[in-house]
Amino acid sequence: MPKQTFFNLPEEKQQHLLAVARQAFSKAPFDKVSIASIIAAAEIPRGSFYQYFEDKADLYDYLIEDVRHTSLEDWQSELKAQKGDLFKAFKQYFGQLLEEIVSGPNADFYRNVFLHLDYARSHQLTEHFSRKHDFDCAHKVRPKMLNGVDLSLLRIETDEDYIVLLHLLLGAFYQSITIFYTIQQTDAQSALKLTRTRFYKIVDWLQFGVQGKEGNETKCGN
Known part of the structure; x- marks a missing residue:
């Protein structure tokens, strides 16, 4: 589950990050997707990612939960x-x-x-x-x-x-x-x-x- 700092983001920024992550996991399976590729595509600092999610699995599981x-x-x-x-x-x-x-x-x-x-x-x-x-x-x-x-x-x-x-x-x-x-x-x-x-x-x-x-x-x- 994302941290509260993720939910404090404007809705537009939340959806942008989720869309970028969904696209990354659409192109490759979980173990082939890197956090570095996600934050690069989302244009956010690496530190910000860890303010929003515990790790890559946390983000991935939330995408499934959202569906x-x-x-x-x-x-x-x-x-x-x-x-x-x-x-x-x-x-x-x-x-x-x-x-x-x-x-x-x-x-x-x-x-x-x-x-x-x-x-x-x-x-x-x-x-x-x-x-x-x-x-x-x-x-x-x-x-x-x-x-x-x-x-x-x-x-x-x-x-x-x-x-x-x-x-x-x-x-x-x-x-x-x-x-x-x-x-x-x-x-x-x-x-x-x-x-x-x-x-x-x-x-x-x-x-x-x-x-x-x-x-x-x-x-x-x-």
């Missing part, structure tokens, strides 16, 4: 539009977000983020939508992404169930992005279409199940 905050607000709007239907909202919103990530104006930034994830940032991306509220009087927590969900449409009993379902859905989404980059290497023209189709199929499986009517009897291991 997370905006996306969460958009998600809440979509969920409201779908009258609390979690799966309808997820298909609609994340289908559009998938296209934005792989072909939108920040596609190069996202590509470097997803193709060079370490554990800490993988966890941070999962927290993209599953950040929790403060503990309530019952000492239970609920991910913000599930605020406004019509629970009568789901077979959900506990907060732990919410989190498990959420991680399954987000896992399908993040996996789809990674698979897009794999498909793109051999079939760039059809990569997005194939990835989107695969993504919707996985979400449908999570919503309606995979086993057909003829699959009630186990044929192996009787």
